[in-house]
Ligand SMILES: NC(=O)c1ccc[n+]([C@@H]2O[C@H](COP(=O)([O-])OP(=O)(O)OC[C@H]3O[C@@H](n4cnc5c(N)ncnc54)[C@H](O)[C@@H]3O)[C@@H](O)[C@H]2O)c1
């Protein structure tokens with residue numbers, strides 16, 4: 577019998593669409609165990625509003641695969657939550673749920689982590705410094721990571737993540753970019769089984785700096801790193817002008833695109849397929865896959881939120897986890 581992946585599921589912001597999407601996810605037949613780290617009342621109320629069954633049970637062996645059921649690891653909110661209304665007093669519970677699920681993955685008690693959307697401002701307004709779950713998980717695991725969003729059309733990795741635009745240029749350094757490219761390359765080979773990945777690297781400036789007349793980061797930072805890694809055999813294209821790098825004919829030749837900052841790459845990814853796209857954290861000791869959308873507060877409680885991205889995240893995380901479990905049983909060092 578192949579091993580059944582055990583996934584930890586964190587709904588994210590209780591006032592957002594995360595809890596109701598988790599209830600919808602729980603209804604699907606599945607080939608993995610799901611344990612939800614969150615508040616039982618919030619999940620129960622979301623199920624009631626959707627008129628869907630939800631049994632929250634203890635222990636993952638017996639029921640973690642049964643439709644309509646989730647194993648519960650309770651992380652109770654401080655105060656009652658209402659759909660669409662941010663309550664910063666619940667921010668510690670959101671972060672505790674993420675932290676406890678992450679630690680459980682790192683300890684080998686789960687094989688992967690699936691997360692719903694978190695409201696970054698609510699967490700900060702609750703007194704907790706937080707820029708994103710990618711950064712939180714990297715800090716907790718003590719490793720470098722790369723954020724990559726993917727759908728059937730394109731994979732977009734980011735050289736920098738959640739920081740003000742005015743700080744981007746100085747955050748792009750030769751050592752940082754080299755680490756990012758090595759990690760991305762290794763993940764495309766390991767988790768995506770692409771033997772010789774082709775990675776397009778975007779420039780930072782308009783027209784990739786126009787030979788130094790519109791900025792020098794391409795010449796001083798990006799090109800030297802690319803030259804060094806090409807010398808080791810990596811297939812790197814660029815630095816490319818970002819405005820035309822995503823033209824369909826070009827994109828077909830790339831296994832991933834490395835964008836220099838969040839809004840250089842993610843609008844294209846989200847425009848090309850918002851529903852099925854997922855957010856993958858590369859470099860952690862366990863697979864982590866999240867939805868590509870936010871808390872959509874205006875939809876919370878309406879039952880109209882599309883669960884496709886959470887479904888895709890759970891499927892992708894289960895597939896990554898299964899591949900790693902299989903590799904372990906065959907002695908593959910993945
Ligand atoms: N995965 C994450 O944790 C994540 C991702 C993006 C944004 N966020 C956070 O979410 C909050 C709100 O961000 P935003 O408004 O920029 O983005 P958003 O994704 O919440 O909303 C953008 C648009 O997409 C729609 N939308 C989002 N999810 C949907 C779904 N499942 N079904 C149907 N429509 C959906 C919304 O109604 C809105 O029109 C912010 O605090 C942001 O930081 C979190």
Ligand SMILES: N[C@H](C(=O)O)[C@H](O)COP(=O)(O)O
Nearest residue numbers: 708709710711855866868869
């Ligand atoms: N940058 C992500 C996006 O736009 O979808 C998002 O904000 C979530 O990232 P984290 O998983 O790091 O919270």
